[in-house]
Amino acid sequence: MTKTRFSIWRGDSHGGGRQDYETEVTEGMVVLDAVHQIQAESANDLAVRWNCKAGKCGSCSAEINGRSRLMCMTRLSDLPLEQGVTIDPMQTFPVLRDLVTDVKWNYATKQRIQKFTPRTPDAEDGTWRIATVDTERVQEFRKCIECYLCQDVCHVLREHHLHDEFIGPRFMVYAAALEMQPLDTGSRVKALKEDFGIGYCNITKCCTDVCPEGIKITDNAIIPLKERVADEYYDPIKRLWRKLTKT
Numbered sequence: 001m002t003k004t005r006f007s008i009w010r011g012d013s014h015g016g017g018r019q020d021y022e023t024e025v026t027e028g029m030v031v032l033d034a035v036h037q038i039q040a041e042s043a044n045d046l047a048v049r050w051n052c053k054a055g056k057c058g059s060c061s062a063e064i065n066g067r068s069r070l071m072c073m074t075r076l077s078d079l080p081l082e083q084g085v086t087i088d089p090m091q092t093f094p095v096l097r098d099l100v101t102d103v104k105w106n107y108a109t110k111q112r113i114q115k116f117t118p119r120t121p122d123a124e125d126g127t128w129r130i131a132t133v134d135t136e137r138v139q140e141f142r143k144c145i146e147c148y149l150c151q152d153v154c155h156v157l158r159e160h161h162l163h164d165e166f167i168g169p170r171f172m173v174y175a176a177a178l179e180m181q182p183l184d185t186g187s188r189v190k191a192l193k194e195d196f197g198i199g200y201c202n203i204t205k206c207c208t209d210v211c212p213e214g215i216k217i218t219d220n221a222i223i224p225l226k227e228r229v230a231d232e233y234y235d236p237i238k239r240l241w242r243k244l245t246k247t
Contacts, residue, residue, distance in 0.1 A: 004076070005084040006034060008046065012097045018086065019043075025076050031087065032060055032071040035099075047098035055212055058147030062099050063088040068149040068210045090152040103148055109167050112195070113175055117186040134182040140220060141177035143213040146170065150207035150217060156200045166197035169207035169217050176221035179228065193229045198222070 004025045007018040021038045032050055039046045051057040053072045060071040065079060065086055079085055093101040122129045150169040156162050167175075175188050175196070192198045203226075205218045215221075232238065 002081070004034070004081045006038060007084060007086045008035070008038070008043075008099070009088045010043075010046070010098050011095065013095055016095070016098075018088075020084075025081060027077070029076045030072055031062075031064055031069075031074045031076060031079075031085065034076060034085070035071060035087065047096070047100045049100045056145055058145035061090055061147045061149050061152065063090060063152070068152045070147060070149070070212050073212055090148065092152045092154070092158045093148070105163055106146070106148055106151065106168075106170065109171055110174065112167070112191075113171060113178070114186045114188050114191065116178055116181065116184055118183045119185045128183055130182045134180075138177045138180050140215055141173050143215055144170065144173055145213060147212060149210045149212065153206045153210050154201075155204070155206070156197070162197065162200060166200045169201070169222065171196070172198065172201070172225060173215065173217055173221045176225055179225065189228050189232050192225055193233060198225055198229055201226070 002025055003022045006021045006023065008021060010016050010019045021042055023034055023037045023041060025034065032053060035046070035048050048060070050060040050072065055070055055073040061068065062071050064071065064074050068090065087099065089095050089099045090101045093103050093105065096102050121127055148170060151157055154168050156166045157168050175192060178184050178186065179188055201222055203218050203222060207217045211217060
């Protein structure tokens, strides 16, 4: 066993800073284990959000050594412990206390997106007929655990604070899952262009890089949505048709 220094951000909405703690690190520990150990030993009032400890609930998102990660899925053996470990709350959302951030903006944003609207069943028994390949296309998006790490690293939200104009990569994935759903009859293309700020994304793939589920957010969700917007609003024939029909 070796003692390792952990610099953990402590504070609230009024401000704060990192405080140093030391705790024993043993084989197999993850960052969340160390945080819980520090809570038990020397910081009983340290606030941290967690739930499943299995990388499936998305609760324990934080910034570890400057990188957005899940604390329960970050093994200490993969970190340079001799340099110490820094743990900060997500920077894109307001801090409530210590490592806990206020992510309610995400829930309100999700409500803005048009919900699933199924088409009329194809058969009298109330069932639909769809191709397997069409259903497989959206399966990847369903892996999202809403950890909001992709939202945390998105420069549009993190650096420019355009929360009122851009819904972020997580909800581009949600919109893509609906747009590509073969049973859905709704269209979110106009909203993506005018309300959800898809034009702000410059496809740096930073969101894809931090996704713990390995979802190809940029390539499989955002770029196809951008193509749909381009086809609808920038295709010269469609633009001429809208001008003639005033639609």
